Amino acid sequence: MIWLRVLAATISVATPISQAFAERALPLANHRAVYDLSLAKASGAKAPAQARGRIAFDFSGSACDGYVQNFRQITELQPSEGAAKLSDMRSATFEGGDGVDFRFKVETKVDNSRTEEVDGKAKKSSETLLSIDLSKPKRARLELTGPMLFPTEHLRKIVASAVAGERLLEARVFDGTGDGEKAFDTLTIIGEPKTEPPQEKAARVNALDNIRRWPVAISYFDLGKKDGQPIYVLSFDLYENGVSRALKLDYGDFVLRGDMTDLVVQPTPACNK
Numbered sequence: 001m002i003w004l005r006v007l008a009a010t011i012s013v014a015t016p017i018s019q020a021f022a023e024r025a026l027p028l029a030n031h032r033a034v035y036d037l038s039l040a041k042a043s044g045a046k047a048p049a050q051a052r053g054r055i056a057f058d059f060s061g062s063a064c065d066g067y068v069q070n071f072r073q074i075t076e077l078q079p080s081e082g083a084a085k086l087s088d089m090r091s092a093t094f095e096g097g098d099g100v101d102f103r104f105k106v107e108t109k110v111d112n113s114r115t116e117e118v119d120g121k122a123k124k125s126s127e128t129l130l131s132i133d134l135s136k137p138k139r140a141r142l143e144l145t146g147p148m149l150f151p152t153e154h155l156r157k158i159v160a161s162a163v164a165g166e167r168l169l170e171a172r173v174f175d176g177t178g179d180g181e182k183a184f185d186t187l188t189i190i191g192e193p194k195t196e197p198p199q200e201k202a203a204r205v206n207a208l209d210n211i212r213r214w215p216v217a218i219s220y221f222d223l224g225k226k227d228g229q230p231i232y233v234l235s236f237d238l239y240e241n242g243v244s245r246a247l248k249l250d251y252g253d254f255v256l257r258g259d260m261t262d263l264v265v266q267p268t269p270a271c272n273k
Contacts, residue, residue: 028242035258050078064271099153104176191215207265
């Protein structure tokens, strides 16, 4: 999943955040956002000559009821020679509010090829053990070690770190992407709070007025390879309520820019957790 993935010296669970600081953060907003993708930078023989696409993201839930995410990214890459390549990736996940259970389904299609599917569930059976049960692409059961975060739990840790004035957050993250059998080591760098008005009209809405936001960059690494180059880096402006704008997806050979074109913020269910 393209979400929230710059160089770590060591990897551990997320940087500790005091309960007092965590309680100051706003609850994550239920919202739907659309981003138009364009080519921001290209270098190297494998870089496309042109690129365009769209991301649609739908987030709902609470710490009491759990969190549902529906994500779709369509990307068309035009190489310097040959036909354009069109990819369509969809994911649907449910994450328990306590960060223990995670269900995921990911479908990926490239051009007119057969759709590849990943379907499964994961559960933390202890503080350092993650159990994964896959039904697609094949029946499999496996375990991953090390303190692990799921995507929304990771996002909440990033917001809490920003609110607390922290600038670095290290975490091992499992999001069900790829073949559903791997996790990533991540390093998040959080910048100083931004105060200037957002450029996109879609982000200039009452629901984001007076909400703090920070520039964030998340680097994703294969496990145990944090000293090398990241697989990719996702940068964006992160609002305290979890809304993101000004996306930048850095794949090494090329960078995609994501401009918010639509945003609908809905009431967040009350939760006393």
